[in-house]
Amino acid sequence: MTTAARDWRANPLRDPQDRRLPRIAGPCGLVLFGVTGDLSRKKVMPAIYDLANRGLLPPGFSLVGFARRDWAHQDFAQIVHDSVKQYARTEFREEVWKQLAEGFRFVPGNFDDGAAFERLRRTIEELDEVRGTAGNHAFYLSIPPKFFGDVVSQLHEHKLAEPVEGSWRRVVVEKPFGHDLASARELNDILDGVFPAGSVFRIDHYLGKETVQNILAMRFANAMFEPLWNSNYVDHVQITMAEDIGIGGRAGYYDGIGAARDVIQNHLLQLMALVAMEEPLSFEAVNLRTEKLKVLRSVRLPTRLDLATARGQYVEGWSGGVKAAGFLEEDGISKRSATETFAAVTLHIDTRRWAGVPFYLRTGKRLGRRVTEVAVVFKPAPHQPFSATATEDLSHNALVIRVQPDEGMTLRFGSKVPGTAMEIRDVNMDFAYGGTFTEASPEAYERLILDVLLGDPPLFPRHEEVEESWKILDPILENWARKGKPDTYESGTWGPASADKMLARDGRTWRRP
Amino acid sequence: MIELTDTNSSDIAAEFMRARTRAGSPVMGMVMTLIIVVDEDGATDALDAAKDASHEHPARVLGVILGNGRGAGVVNAQVGTGGGWAGEIALIRLEGEVVKHPESVVLPLLLPDSPVAVWWPKDHPADPATDSIGALSRRRITDSAYVTRGKLKALRAQCAAYSPGNTDLAWTRITPWRALLASALDQHPAKVTAAEVSAERISPSADLLAAWLGHRLKVPVTRRTSAGPGLTSVVMETREGPIRIERSDGKLATFSSPGKPDRPVALKRKSLPELLAEELRHLDEDDVYAATARALAKTR
Numbered sequence: 001m002t003t004a005a006r007d008w009r010a011n012p013l014r015d016p017q018d019r020r021l022p023r024i025a026g027p028c029g030l031v032l033f034g035v036t037g038d039l040s041r042k043k044v045m046p047a048i049y050d051l052a053n054r055g056l057l058p059p060g061f062s063l064v065g066f067a068r069r070d071w072a073h074q075d076f077a078q079i080v081h082d083s084v085k086q087y088a089r090t091e092f093r094e095e096v097w098k099q100l101a102e103g104f105r106f107v108p109g110n111f112d113d114g115a116a117f118e119r120l121r122r123t124i125e126e127l128d129e130v131r132g133t134a135g136n137h138a139f140y141l142s143i144p145p146k147f148f149g150d151v152v153s154q155l156h157e158h159k160l161a162e163p164v165e166g167s168w169r170r171v172v173v174e175k176p177f178g179h180d181l182a183s184a185r186e187l188n189d190i191l192d193g194v195f196p197a198g199s200v201f202r203i204d205h206y207l208g209k210e211t212v213q214n215i216l217a218m219r220f221a222n223a224m225f226e227p228l229w230n231s232n233y234v235d236h237v238q239i240t241m242a243e244d245i246g247i248g249g250r251a252g253y254y255d256g257i258g259a260a261r262d263v264i265q266n267h268l269l270q271l272m273a274l275v276a277m278e279e280p281l282s283f284e285a286v287n288l289r290t291e292k293l294k295v296l297r298s299v300r301l302p303t304r305l306d307l308a309t310a311r312g313q314y315v316e317g318w319s320g321g322v323k324a325a326g327f328l329e330e331d332g333i334s335k336r337s338a339t340e341t342f343a344a345v346t347l348h349i350d351t352r353r354w355a356g357v358p359f360y361l362r363t364g365k366r367l368g369r370r371v372t373e374v375a376v377v378f379k380p381a382p383h384q385p386f387s388a389t390a391t392e393d394l395s396h397n398a399l400v401i402r403v404q405p406d407e408g409m410t411l412r413f414g415s416k417v418p419g420t421a422m423e424i425r426d427v428n429m430d431f432a433y434g435g436t437f438t439e440a441s442p443e444a445y446e447r448l449i450l451d452v453l454l455g456d457p458p459l460f461p462r463h464e465e466v467e468e469s470w471k472i473l474d475p476i477l478e479n480w481a482r483k484g485k486p487d488t489y490e491s492g493t494w495g496p497a498s499a500d501k502m503l504a505r506d507g508r509t510w511r512r513p
Numbered sequence: 514m515i516e517l518t519d520t521n522s523s524d525i526a527a528e529f530m531r532a533r534t535r536a537g538s539p540v541m542g543m544v545m546t547l548i549i550v551v552d553e554d555g556a557t558d559a560l561d562a563a564k565d566a567s568h569e570h571p572a573r574v575l576g577v578i579l580g581n582g583r584g585a586g587v588v589n590a591q592v593g594t595g596g597g598w599a600g601e602i603a604l605i606r607l608e609g610e611v612v613k614h615p616e617s618v619v620l621p622l623l624l625p626d627s628p629v630a631v632w633w634p635k636d637h638p639a640d641p642a643t644d645s646i647g648a649l650s651r652r653r654i655t656d657s658a659y660v661t662r663g664k665l666k667a668l669r670a671q672c673a674a675y676s677p678g679n680t681d682l683a684w685t686r687i688t689p690w691r692a693l694l695a696s697a698l699d700q701h702p703a704k705v706t707a708a709e710v711s712a713e714r715i716s717p718s719a720d721l722l723a724a725w726l727g728h729r730l731k732v733p734v735t736r737r738t739s740a741g742p743g744l745t746s747v748v749m750e751t752r753e754g755p756i757r758i759e760r761s762d763g764k765l766a767t768f769s770s771p772g773k774p775d776r777p778v779a780l781k782r783k784s785l786p787e788l789l790a791e792e793l794r795h796l797d798e799d800d801v802y803a804a805t806a807r808a809l810a811k812t813r
Contacts, residue, residue: 010702011695011698011699011702012698012705012729012730012731013691013694013695013698013726013729013730014695014698014699015729015800015801017800017801018691018800018801019795020685020688020691020692020791020795020799020801021688021691021692021695022692024692024693024695024696024699026696026699026700027700052779053779055689055692055693055779055780058696058700059693059768059776059777059778060768060773060774060776093764093779093781095764095765095777095779095781096779098765098777098779099765099776099777099778099779102776102777129774130774131774131776132770132773132774132776134700431542432542
């Protein structure tokens with residue numbers, strides 16, 4: 001799904017048949033706001049090193065750090081060095097480091113400090129001069145959204161957001177994309193006022209995962225799945241993203257946000273869109289977006305939101321052999337917090353393909369284990385020539401797309417138990433991504449950062465998608481806000497009893513993922 | 514590894530099954546059969562490389578060691594799974610008459626449906642596609658830089674005998690160079706008027722790179738001899754000045770282009786497992802190699 005509309009004809013050394021040649025970004029640099037954050041250190045910096053190590057960054061690539069620290073360039077280089085040593089996926093090589101480190105710069109300053117942004121502008125100009133970054137720069141805002149306004153208006157004021165003819169400026173933002181429809185629009189207005197829509201890259205790192213991209217390959221490159229992919233054969237779909245950890249050090253961010261805003265709004269609804277959408281005209285960004293938007297726009301909420309949704313908060317319990325504190329006992333969380341750490345919702349998609357097939361989305365912290373998966377559960381065979389006792393152990397056929405960990409696919413179906421007269425039991429057929437293809441799949445961030453530098457947008461949600469997602473979630477959140485506190489569930493279990501009841505009302509049960 | 518002495522293909526196949534059951538029938542999404550034809554001295558290195566590459570391409574690996582062809586035929590094998598292999602491995606030693614019929618040993622052991630690749634880590638047949646094992650394979654990988662005899666002519670002979678599915682690791686070794694050169698012209702869309710490739714005296718990779726540049730750019734390419742290691746520099750002349758990549762230590766290169774500051778670029782020589790893994794990534798014909806090989810075969 002990568003073919004960027006680039007014109008290879010101009011370059012005689014390029015040939016569309018030549019699949020060995022990787023896509024290397026053109027001359028460019030990245031400006032990183034918020035260099036001390038977890039995300040920068042654990043994901044962004046290692047991904048940049050890994051890209052350089054794989055030979056995918058241009059010679060002269062430059063990385064500028066911008067933060068409220070009194071640092072020199074070397075201090076910044078040291079931070080990147082430590083992060084790369086600790087978190088990079090590929091081996092540390094001195095020559096790669098040398099290539100990268102020559103392009104490190106650091107600009108100290110506050111996000112509203114005009115003088116600092118003037119220094120930033122001079123730094124960028126200097127880089128264009130000595131490193132040949134040719135005026136192409138991406139601004140990576142790895143900072144809380146409340147600072148976006150400051151940074152973006154400073155970028156605008158100091159003419160950093162306007163590319164000279166023949167070069168580009170892009171901005172990269174991370175979730176959360178607002179906390180409801182109104183704030184998402186506000187955020188978008190801030191960015192939109194300065195950067196054109198095509199230059200804003202919203203990172204939803206789930207979309208950079210190989211397994212998520214494989215959903216499209218699996219659905220649209222094969223003949224055997226698509227005929228079953230509709231309400232004639234599918235009973236319902238369960239999309240789960242479970243974490244075994246608590247909120248850890250993210251209390252400040254998490255309290256008041258909760259599981260639904262943190263995960264369902266972006267990752268789960270995007271996964272749902274990819275699973276449910278029609279075949280796009282091509283894998284170009286605009287066509288993919290059109291199909292995803294159609295799914296999001298055809299979502300219908302159940303009438304009784306209280307019965308078709310569930311939320312919970314983890315309380316003290318044993319999680320994987322370790323005693324875990326409850327949510328309300330976590331540092332920095334108010335004792336009266338009504339923030340949910342588990343959320344489950346039922347959604348209907350009003351299209352011919354999916355009418356009558358509910359999509360159950362759930363996510364939570366401190367659940368049984370860390371797992372993300374999409375389970376397409378099929379209807380029972382219309383007629384069983386076997387006796388009821390023979391098929392006692394047979395449940396619904398299912399196709400499970402395991403997004404993480406242990407990426408792959410499982411097909412679950414009935415098979416005869418050997419030795420018995422006729423007894424049918426569920427068996428699994430497994431495809432493990434790690435087993436069949438490289439164990440060294442690139443990290444989602446590598447792919448996404450490279451796509452930003454190449455200007456290749458298919459894997460980034462646009463603001464229309466963000467807004468549609470909020471339109472789905474807002475009524476649910478309002479309903480919850482009116483109804484007081486969430487239910488509780490013991491840490492290390494699979495969520496509150498209300499979530500099980502929610503499915504039981506439809507005569508179904510959650511899979512144990 | 515289980516030793517099977519004086520054995521045959523069906524015993525080896527049965528041992529594959531037993532090894533798998535012993536290991537608790539792990540999921541093995543094996544994607545291909547990789548046959549390695551090598552001599553006793555080269556076997557260890559070749560299998561180590563294949564073991565690493567198997568992590569990216571889980572395969573049933575069949576190492577075939579052709580011994581002395583005189584006397585009655587004897588097949589000995591070591592069969593195993595696990596131990597660092599993502600897949601299965603059989604190292605098969607042939608001696609006596611059967612040395613002339615290795616395909617009869619290999620054929621019953623090919624995985625159903627999935628593609629077959631063969632790799633000759635050292636000496637290779639003059640025409641891989643008509644070789645008895647080569648004919649079983651969709652992909653045939655040679656390595657002209659490591660033949661034991663006739664190093665100077667090996668690559669040219671391979672190019673002349675090209676048929677779809679053949680590639681030479683000399684070609685794989687220059688992928689990073691080609692990528693860098695192509696992106697250099699992305700950045701400087703200038704007309705190249707001449708080019709120059711410098712490398713050790715015997716360097717099939719440099720010969721291929723020169724042929725590729727000449728074929729794509731339609732300009733004369735000079736091949737110069739340097740002290741190495743491997744490829745040391747490529748220069749593309751343009752009207753504004755030369756675009757130059759120089760690498761004297763086999764690791765870090767300097768990239769210079771007209772009107773731009775010199776920049777360091779990591780350009781490491783790839784290890785054998787990396788090369789093999791890249792080769793196995795594409796199982797159809799490499800059109801660009803085909804065109805380059807034809808161009809090289811025509812020169813001089």
